[in-house]
Amino acid sequence: MRQNIPENAAVRLSLYLRHLRKMKKDKVISSEELAGFIRTSGARVRKDLSFFGQFGTAGKGYVVGGLQETISKILGLDRVWTIALVGAGKLGRALLEYPGFKESGFHTEIAFDLDQSKIGKKVAGVPVYHPYQMPKKIRQQEIDMGVITVPAEAAQESADLLIISGIRAILNFAPATLIVPSYVKLMQADFTSQLEIMAYFLSHTREEQILIKRPQWR
């Protein structure tokens, strides 16, 4: 159960789970149906699940409730994960109020900000501290993950402080490339970069390459 699976499989497992959560727990689903949701193949689904032993009965599919539970366990979602937010500005506040986080078992427990008017108060129910308290507070409250929502020029320093405090998984929203040690999992939530890739796509796709007729609005 503890062998290493490729990260892409973890991404797909997370997507399967999203669909299973919407379904009735006692329903039975085939690997082909599950594959259809994320446009992959039934064989790929079976392979992703086979990393963790056999589920379901040959030709009968998987019971939704059981599969949901198993995938949750594989992804480590059968527990609550605690988060420290670095940067309690507008984006940070929007994230604190984003319903998806808490629902999925991710609880933001503390926030850090340099703004004196915020320190010692609460933003969206979460207490805000000065960054110099980070190592102490993160250890005291046994925080698991860091989320960075500071301006780009403060992002590397924020990551360094989180790592010094013992954090090994960081989600960075600042438009900056961060350097972290290899034992830290860094994920980049970089909207601007995604928009640039969309711009590239639009610039290099000619109208005549679009074979499907676009619907017309009357």
Added chain:
Amino acid sequence: MRQNIPENAAVRLSLYLRHLRKMKKDKVISSEELAGFIRTSGARVRKDLSFFGQFGTAGKGYVVGGLQETISKILGLDRVWTIALVGAGKLGRALLEYPGFKESGFHTEIAFDLDQSKIGKKVAGVPVYHPYQMPKKIRQQEIDMGVITVPAEAAQESADLLIISGIRAILNFAPATLIVPSYVKLMQADFTSQLEIMAYFLSHTREEQILIKRPQWR
């Protein structure tokens, strides 16, 4: 100049550009230095740039200003891209105020929301309309891209409306898997999924796998 390059190259070009923007325009940079910023190889940098002809002089590197301009052109960033935002809630508002967007040439011109108290008014300087006006407004204002920040259950409908309105590139922030025609570029800004992958990483990395000694805080 118009041949198709792999999407991964577009991602790297976007990252090179981020670093070049911070440098003096008349400086000369080698492919190895550029590679060091994003932890790739000099050979990879040269290959990425060679898709678009030769730049720089053998053994002398690239002049920052010129390279910046060329990569911007390749990515289609030598113009302004207009955006329609679907969902003017807290996350939508935080994005409207995110400085990175406008600085990089992405201008949000209009927003759509079902909330009667917002329709006809402005949120962060951007006028809000009812979604039924989407096809008309998007065509009138020649909007290029759509950004979805509605709740998960309204995300597919929002995407459908954008596509009917002629939009071919969508950045989705809702925690939902969307189905779009193959001629539409869909990018997913899915924080919850990123947190789940971090949870998976933390669950499956044992302390003894961490060979580098973590710094201790005194």
